[in-house]
Amino acid sequence: MAAQRQDTTPSQTAAVDYDVIVIGAGLSGMYQLYRLRELGLKTRVFEAGTGVGGTWYWNRYPGARFDSESYSYGYSFSKELLQEWEWSEHFAGQPETLRYCNYVADKFDLRRDIQFESRVAAAIYQDATRSWDVTLASGARYSCRFLITAIGPLSTPTLPRIEGRDDFKGQSFHTARWPKEKVDFGGKRVAVIGTGATGIQTIQTIAGEVGHLTVFQRTANWAAPLHNGKIDAATQAKIKAGYPKIFARCQETFACFIHTPDPRGAFEVSDAEREANYEKLYGERGFGIWQGNFKDILIDRKANATISDFIARKIRERVKDQAVAEKLIPRNHGFGTRRVPLETFYYEVYNQDNVDLVDLTETPIERITPEGIRTTENDYAFDIIIYATGFDAITGSFDAIDLRGSGGARLKEKWTHGPETYLGLMVDGFPNMMMLMGPHTALGNIPRSIEYSVDWVTGLLRFATAKGLTLLDATPAGTAAWTDHVKALGVGLLSNEVDSWMTGINRNVEGKQTRIVARYSGSAPAYRARCDEVAAKGYVELRLE
Numbered sequence: 001m002a003a004q005r006q007d008t009t010p011s012q013t014a015a016v017d018y019d020v021i022v023i024g025a026g027l028s029g030m031y032q033l034y035r036l037r038e039l040g041l042k043t044r045v046f047e048a049g050t051g052v053g054g055t056w057y058w059n060r061y062p063g064a065r066f067d068s069e070s071y072s073y074g075y076s077f078s079k080e081l082l083q084e085w086e087w088s089e090h091f092a093g094q095p096e097t098l099r100y101c102n103y104v105a106d107k108f109d110l111r112r113d114i115q116f117e118s119r120v121a122a123a124i125y126q127d128a129t130r131s132w133d134v135t136l137a138s139g140a141r142y143s144c145r146f147l148i149t150a151i152g153p154l155s156t157p158t159l160p161r162i163e164g165r166d167d168f169k170g171q172s173f174h175t176a177r178w179p180k181e182k183v184d185f186g187g188k189r190v191a192v193i194g195t196g197a198t199g200i201q202t203i204q205t206i207a208g209e210v211g212h213l214t215v216f217q218r219t220a221n222w223a224a225p226l227h228n229g230k231i232d233a234a235t236q237a238k239i240k241a242g243y244p245k246i247f248a249r250c251q252e253t254f255a256c257f258i259h260t261p262d263p264r265g266a267f268e269v270s271d272a273e274r275e276a277n278y279e280k281l282y283g284e285r286g287f288g289i290w291q292g293n294f295k296d297i298l299i300d301r302k303a304n305a306t307i308s309d310f311i312a313r314k315i316r317e318r319v320k321d322q323a324v325a326e327k328l329i330p331r332n333h334g335f336g337t338r339r340v341p342l343e344t345f346y347y348e349v350y351n352q353d354n355v356d357l358v359d360l361t362e363t364p365i366e367r368i369t370p371e372g373i374r375t376t377e378n379d380y381a382f383d384i385i386i387y388a389t390g391f392d393a394i395t396g397s398f399d400a401i402d403l404r405g406s407g408g409a410r411l412k413e414k415w416t417h418g419p420e421t422y423l424g425l426m427v428d429g430f431p432n433m434m435m436l437m438g439p440h441t442a443l444g445n446i447p448r449s450i451e452y453s454v455d456w457v458t459g460l461l462r463f464a465t466a467k468g469l470t471l472l473d474a475t476p477a478g479t480a481a482w483t484d485h486v487k488a489l490g491v492g493l494l495s496n497e498v499d500s501w502m503t504g505i506n507r508n509v510e511g512k513q514t515r516i517v518a519r520y521s522g523s524a525p526a527y528r529a530r531c532d533e534v535a536a537k538g539y540v541e542l543r544l545e
């Protein structure tokens with residue numbers, strides 16, 4: 001039973017600069033600020049960039065766009081906003097999405113409580129005052145009662161550990177730190193290292209501009225067609241009239257997409273029916289082929305082999321040079337066991353005379369040279385090198401901040417063997433800290449998960465304000481139980497047997513070569529039901545003082 005006593009000793013009612021500090025002004029931080037204002041709490045958001053948008057501020061590389069349908073991705077909390085904003089494409093690109101983020105910031109006057117170019121370097125809990133001391137990279141310090149992290153699961157980019165990286169004389173960029181000014185690819189010799197989601201989007205977008213493109217691939221990834229298109233006036237009207245149904249659909253599906261698994265198993269239909277279903281899904285927009293496929297393709301190896309073989313055949317059909325096609329077909333994981341990149345004529349790029357594929361499993365990179373890249377077989381000269389080498393995912397954004405809880409305990413050390421959380425929202429021993437989209441939460445269609453997490457945190461702070469509480473903390477028992485539950489949910493999933501950002505693997509980060517369970521892999525409705533239960537019982541599972 002939680003202790004719910006009010007303590008008004010001077011040290012615990014000491015003045016703080018803010019009631020709440022939020023780290024990050026992406027989709028999570030913006031919406032959290034909106035909700036905190038409703039509670040009348042004095043709030044400050046610290047953002048490292050010069051503008052709002054988070055993911056859509058930083059990832060401005062060519063071809064960046066989301067893979068959830070636009071109309072299922074935007075905020076749902078304002079009917080007025082839903083009717084005012086018009087998405088131009090079924091899957092909007094980064095420039096349009098960033099305009100949307102700025103539109104939201106303007107509409108709700110969010111910027112007056114956001115401090116830009118303010119990277120949080122450290123946040124240290126003060127036991128004596130039950131407050132957080134937050135230090136920016138500039139050295140400026142602020143205090144707050146409650147700390148909310150809105151730092152995103154994919155926000156800390158990683159560069160490959162390749163010798164000579166700083167020796168290159170040409171231009172080089174990580175996709176997540178792309179320059180704001182336009183990059184001229186005309187006639188240039190360009191290298192792209194990496195063929196994950198960002199690599200695929202970049203490659204298919206610039207292949208028609210460059211003089212010559214060389215793709216360096218370490219791990220082949222399964223990809224499926226996006227089938228994007230413009231939204232015409234009639235469809236726009238239908239979308240706006242149908243928003244209640246669209247968001248209701250997202251609430252009921254497994255991962256908050258408009259797609260949800262087929263109730264049938266892959267072998268509950270004939271071979272012809274299975275093939276016809278795969279063809280149908282391959283020809284439809286979005287994640288249906290991943291999220292709306294047979295219910296057992298992500299848990300049964302034989303079922304997964306049927307869809308993997310189907311996609312492999314498609315790759316062979318689309319790539320003329322069969323030796324290249326075979327290199328583009330993954331051998332170390334099945335379709336859907338990693339998040340599936342959605343592409344637009346990606347495979348056809350390799351039919352162009354000005355595009356080459358280098359398989360790093362055959363000829364690894366030895367070093368970056370002043371002129372380009374040296375592999376074990378060749379020296380390549382380049383004008384531009386693009387690093388599409390991904391992120392230190394899920395826990396990396398927390399590791400980048402010196403986060404210390406009660407007694408000076410470091411979060412990074414607590415999570416040495418993998419994250420331990422309570423509902424993916426709190427960590428025992430780190431009082432008054434709440435996490436948005438941290439480890440062990442339901443990811444899927446991110447904005448749908450964001451809105452739920454923000455509303456849950458807001459509900460907790462409303463409760464704390466009403467009760468005069470100055471300390472909110474998870475218990476060790478609650479944290480252990482939730483962490484064990486998350487691990488149990490991952491048993492039997494083929495995705496948890498694969499090295500990927502979803503299992504915490506990053507060869508470019510020291511100490512992250514061992515798989516962990518970093519995400520909640522149950523259904524979103526089940527996740528919300530558990531969190532709702534905690535709130536409905538008055539948060540008695542927490543330590544409250």
